[in-house]
Amino acid sequence: MEFYDIKVTAPDGSEVAMKDFEGKVVLVVNTALGCGFAPHYKALEAMYERFHDQGFEIVDVPCNQFAGQSPESDEETHATCQLKYNTQFPQMKKSDVNGENAIELFKFLKSKKGFEGFGKGPKALAMSALLKKMDKDYKNNPEIKWNFTKFIIDRKGEVVARFEPTENMKDVEKFVESLM
Numbered sequence: 001m002e003f004y005d006i007k008v009t010a011p012d013g014s015e016v017a018m019k020d021f022e023g024k025v026v027l028v029v030n031t032a033l034g035c036g037f038a039p040h041y042k043a044l045e046a047m048y049e050r051f052h053d054q055g056f057e058i059v060d061v062p063c064n065q066f067a068g069q070s071p072e073s074d075e076e077t078h079a080t081c082q083l084k085y086n087t088q089f090p091q092m093k094k095s096d097v098n099g100e101n102a103i104e105l106f107k108f109l110k111s112k113k114g115f116e117g118f119g120k121g122p123k124a125l126a127m128s129a130l131l132k133k134m135d136k137d138y139k140n141n142p143e144i145k146w147n148f149t150k151f152i153i154d155r156k157g158e159v160v161a162r163f164e165p166t167e168n169m170k171d172v173e174k175f176v177e178s179l180m
Contacts, residue, residue: 003157006105008061009093011074016059016092018105018157024055025179026153027172028109030097030144031062033080034069035165037148041085043169047176048089054180055155058089061105063097066147070094097144106144109151112159114142123166154179 004022007015018026029044048058062077064070070077074094081087097106115138118124131138131145138145148165150172160179163172 001104001108003108003153003159006108008059008103008105009095011078011091011093013093016090018059021057021059021153022157023155024057025051025155025176026057026059027176028059028061028105028151028153030106030147030149031060032064032066032070032147033062033072033077035066035147037146037165040148040165040169041081041087043173044089045085045087047173048087050173051176051180052089056176056180059105060087060089060091061097061103062091062094063144063147064094065096065098065144069147097149109159109162110142110144113151113162115139115145115164116162118145118164118166121166127164127166152176152179 004019006018010016032038044058048056062070072080077094078091081091095103097103118127127146146165150163151159152161152175154160161175
């Protein structure tokens with residue numbers, strides 16, 4: 001299976017084929033409005049506006065698997081994102097990213113880029129402490145650790161980077177820019 005073979009479900013039940021993004025740089029992210037990392041939406045939208053005309057896409061997959069931080073309906077999530085963060089990029093149907101009900105997109109992404117750590121700084125230390133309580137072996141499995149984990153797919157459909165939510169959004173933007 002390749003990235004372009006995968007389809008995800010939009011809030012209206014239609015399918016969105018990753019093949020539609022062939023030849024583009026794609027950022028896939030799992031999100032939750034109630035998360036402390038929700039301000040990443042602002043940086044994501046800024047990147048979308050900056051790079052979209054150069055072939056950049058964002059695939060936003062809301063997820064309620066982390067501390068129940070996305071209890072809203074798909075419609076409420078979309079409306080809030082547009083109102084609060086002026087998002088223009090496509091948002092998919094709320095889905096699981098871990099476990100037996102994880103959607104194929106995230107199974108694929110995790111198989112290509114595993115967890116490599118939270119980096120340094122206070123947010124990284126806090127996430128490490130939280131994850132140790134939830135999963136003592138969290139460092140050794142590829143599962144999504146929290147909301148706003150980002151995967152970057154290059155123009156050839158290769159998964160080239162995984163950014164944990166603790167990583168600086170400026171670093172994410174620099175990486176995307178290097179692929180434009």
